[in-house]
Amino acid sequence: MSTDAIAIPRRELASSPIVTRLHEWVTTVDHKRLGILYIIYALVFLLIGGIEATVIRIQLIRPHNDFVSPQVFNRMFTMHGTTMIFFVVMPVLFGFANYLIPLMIGARDMAFPRLNAFSFWMTAFGGLLLYFSLVGANGLYGAGNAPDVGWFAYAPLTSRTFSVGHSTDFWTLALLVSGFGSIGTAINIIATILCMRCPGMTLAKMPLFAWLNLVMAGLVILAVSPLTAAQIMLLVDRYLGGHFFDTQAGGSAVMWMHFFWIFGHPEVYVLILPAFAFASEIIPVFSRKPIFGYSVMVGATVAIGFISMSVWAHHMFTVGMGANVNTFFVISTMAIAVPTGIKIFNWLATMWGGKIEFKTPMLFCIAFLFQFLAAGLTGVMLSVAPFNWQLGNSYFVIAHFHYVIVGGILFALFGAFYYWFPKMSGKMYSETLGKLHFWLFLIGFHLTFDFMHIPGLLGMPRRIYTYEPGRGWDTWNLIVTIGVFFQAAGILVFLGNLLWSNFRGEAAGSDPWDAWTLEWSTTSPPPEYNFSTIPAVESRRPLWDLKHPDDPDSKYE
């Protein structure tokens, strides 16, 4: 990396006409702008996916409800799952990684800025392709429909016989296209972290955020590629008359399950590792202590990366794989709880004895800690094969993984939004609205997902359109749906806060949290070139060293 200062003066955006500004955003290769594009794109899809979830829950609010037709219900849960995983959580995490990694490692941009733009637009058009199915799936004669095969699209539901029209093709192509984008981004993140670090930032001195995203990117490469391969096979089956998943010609529907979950389970860790990354940056700053057990955290991350590649078939205990296979996946699934548990203890130890400041980002992270712990515990329950036979595909499973994704990932993500919003916008968010969002969402989350476990234990299967009264499910479903409205209100407060603060908020200054990583050493928002001079670091907390020259971290590390 050259250290020649590229002195481009910051352009006054407000003065240029809107077409010029729009053109700048569309053609940008700047990692910060692409990061924000990813995040805004994901927020739009969060609203869409949230509306789909609300439709599902309104349909299930009481027995024999007919808010939507069964066909629409199938499309809603398929689109909800696909949207939330591929077009909300992944893009928003890539957005934060894009925005923050170069700033945190003292670089001026990602390793491949144009590949970065390409990856974003692939992901973006993947999402548009999925929703284009609403008009295009039956061939553009005005009566399209959305994919309705479930987000993991088991064979033979996806075969031509059972899935006529093109809705499944739109699903396949959308995932294929956005998959290419994800792989491109992952390669870019790895190359950036390994090759663009500023002088002095050895691997052992990187912020944990960079470490976790490095492992995440490695997992994306190893997990999304099998999905790409499986989607190609599905296309061969559907378009060229192949027999990969065609049981009548000797093919195997179980192969699809394996291929999908070889992607599907590491994918969970692709999503949760960046959430760990947020927590690992936010908790120390608001506890006013360095992270506890840095090297153990790194080791646990890498261990999670490896183990997560060998747990996929715990999604398939009910298929009947045989005792030996089941035993292997029971043990590996339980084993992954160990490094994850280490992380939880390290965050607790970071908070222990610290001067905790209960700002909104920290509130979300504390909630994340406890909710993720509970989600992990139901995960260990479900990893026991006989227990899983009883509750596989029940609402208990739904409650478990929403506890991970909403209670874990989304809470950490909200923390990240509030923590880095001052850096990205240059404005301070409203702490009052932030706390209101937190409490509304916390109440809504627990109403919905705590009580969702119970109908699951009582035998309510997932994906049912409606149910008979008198099975003991009625009240629980009512409570679950009421919680959704609290969450929706929380999300609206959140979006309102972001918009209002962006235009009306107070100036935040470059370092509102008195934090320690390099992104806080430049202005808010950072200039296009990030740093006028490439920084050099001597410890994991370069800004601490700068603020306390008498007692720098580099003396102890």
Added chain:
Amino acid sequence: MNATSIAAAEQRIEWDRPARGRVAMFGLIAAEAAIFTIFVVAYLFYVGKSLTGPLPKDVLSVPIFYTICLLSNSLTIHLAAKSLRQGSVRRFGILWLATIALGAAFLYGTATEWHRLIYQEGLTISTNLFGTTYYSLVGLHGFHVIAGLVALSMVMVFTFLGNVRPEHAERVDVLSLYWHFVDTVWIVVFTVVYVIGR
């Protein structure tokens, strides 16, 4: 505080990082390897599961000549990259052209084999499970050979135009990594399709 004061330490630090092109190519190769792994697993799992003929042992013949063409490729591209590093652009051009020719010969071999299978043996991708897995796996590899040949040909055009110079050796090296990968995959595909699966 500003970034300038952080930079003061720079002089004291010796700093060396891997080349980003190389790291990215290894990332791409890892992703491609994962894709091929899935196809290879599918091929192996479906060996002998076809319900109708034609079966591999009846119709497949081992393409030894074209395999030698493709594998000797790795040698020529290695020597080509070495020549460029040593400053001999002319020798680089000749060896590079030889690499492209050998790769094209391999593709020709695949084309004739497919033509024979389709028109004489009546095996297409939809005939049976063997056809599906065979054409997918060999075709996926063939697609990578084509992609590699397009990239190699672009370098060839640049060489003819006199735009390839010894200082580009690092980039040529990165491209040759991809080509070695394509060759390595063929060893696996060959073993799976023509040795184990036959």
